[in-house]
Amino acid sequence: MSPKFIYLVNAQRDDAWHPGEKRGHVNTLTQDSSTPGLVLRTVLHQGVAFRDQIAEATGLSAATIGRQVTALVRRGLLRExxxxxxxGHVGRPSIPVEVDDRLLATGAVHIGRLVTTVAVTDLHGRVLGVSHLPTRGNDADLVKAAARRLIGLHAGIGDRTLIAAAVVAPWEALDRSPAVAGRTLRDTTTLPTSTADHVAAVAAADLLYSPEHGHGTTAYVYARETVGVATVHDGVIPSGGRRTGSVTHLPTTSDAVCSCGARGCLGATVAAIGPRAAAAGLVERPDVELVHAAALAGDLAAHALLVERAEHLGRAVAVVRDLLDPDRVVLAGQAFTAYPAAASVVLESFRRTTGLGPVPITLSRFGAEVQAAAAGAIALGPIYRDPLAALDRHERLLQRTRNARRARTTNGAVRLQPA
Ligand SMILES: [Zn+2]
Structure with a gap:
């Protein structure tokens, strides 16, 4: 499915659900941003942009825009x-620019409870290639396996330079370490590597395509095999070790047994769907994607399981919304997007539970690609904050690695000399 088609599907969906939401324009993806980053993001959001349009949107002088655009074109980030x-323009012809997504790419790793997703994305955050492996082994071994997969994937994609990478996960729910995973990915790929909570990553991906969600407060609720929540205030995405809140142990009326010892925690309720379907003989393996497929094929028992999950999720979304009172809510992850018949149940359950009246609720535009797109957006973060510094960092790391290899080779040669 082309990104354009995804956009149209979701635009329709947004408008049908919430015709009243105002669509403002903001240029901030994050607070700590450089001038080249501001220019690059403005072009990203405008598509094809003339220099005077960039100047108007950013409030920067024509001379500054001219210099920045020239530098970004020279480094392969923009193209004319x-x-x-x-x-009909008087004087020099005016040539617009767009983000150049032909040359550079990022590597993205999303660690899920059962499946780890590896992807290569372009500067628009589009997924160029994706691969999956089972989530298995300790942090270092898992990420090394993912990095090997990434290098193979990149080799198959053609002549693009990888300039950054990211690894995202529900770290706390999986009891994994972002520090170890990030270091391992950086050392294995020699790419500057970012880490983030996976729901914060979903927010970052959403903001690449919907900059208007950076205005005010947006609450993101994610659910597939795990559940999570993140809030974005004025476009600032929680990153690094910053807490994003948790809904894993939010009580529900289900009787799913949780690792905490209680029954009915939301995380356990959602995670139980695959195993329950397998125990009932509806699917071969306890894989929730098989349950989605069975329901889509018309299996009524699978449908009933997913409707039950949707009831719980709708109530949980209402609790999150009533606690945070955001300007809008974005729902992401296959538990919301993979089975459309359950999405309306989520909304109905939400409406019955919330005490605050209607709020704009949007389904994530990414569907089944959400894990790859989310990790890719975190890899793109430093590039859109300060693109020239990000490229410099990539080149320095590459040079350091080359020097280290050369030093090892030289030392080896010295040792081979007779004493
Ligand atoms: Zn629990």
């Missing part, structure tokens, strides 16, 4: 579109 030159 002479075919879109403005006609």
């Amino acid at each position: 579109r002479p075919d879109c030159t403005r006609s």
Whole structure:
């Protein structure tokens, strides 16, 4: 499915659910941003942009925009579109620019409870290639296996330079270490590597495509095999070790047994769907994607399981919303997006539970690609904050690795000399 089609599907969905939401324009993806980052993000959001349009959107002078655009074109981050030159313009012809997504790429790793997703994305955050492996082994072994998969995936994609990487996960729920995973990915790929909570990553991916969600407060609720929540205030995405809150042990009326010893925790309720379907003989393995497929194929027992999950999720979304009172809510992850018949149950359950009246609720545009897109957006974060510094960092790391290899080779040669 092309990104354009995804956009249209979701635009329709948004409008049908919440015709009243105001669509503002904000240029901030994050607070700590450089001037080149601001220019690059403005072009990203405008598509094809003339220099005077960038100046107007950013409030920067024409001279500054001219210098920044030249530098970004030279480094392969923007490209000129002479075919879109403005006609009837007095003086020098005006050539617009767009984000150049032909040369550079990022590596993305999403660690899920059962499945780890590895992807290569372009500068638009589009997924160019994706691969899956079972989530198995300690943090270092798992990420090394993912890095090998990433290197193979990149080799198959053609002539693009990987300039950054990211690894995201529900770290706390899986009892895994972002520090170990990030270091291992950096050392194995020699790429500057970012880490983030996986729901914060979903938020980052959403903001790449929906910059208007950076205005005010947006609450993101994620559910597949795990559940999570993240809030974004004025476009600032929680990153690194910053807490994003947790709904894993939010009580529900289910009788699923949780690792905490209680029954009915939301995380356990959602995680139990695959095993329950397998125990009932509906699917071959306790894999929730098989339950989605069975329900889509018309299996009524699978449908009933997913409707039950949707009831619990709708109530949980209402609790999150009533606690945080955000300007809008975005629902992401296959528990919301993979089975459309359950999505309406989530909304109905939400409406019955919330005490605060209607709020704009949007389904994530990413569907089944959400894990890859989310990790890719975190890898892109440093590039859109300060693109020239991100490229410099990549080159320094590459040079250091080359020097270290050369030193090892030289030392080896010295040792081979007779004493
Ligand atoms: Zn619990």
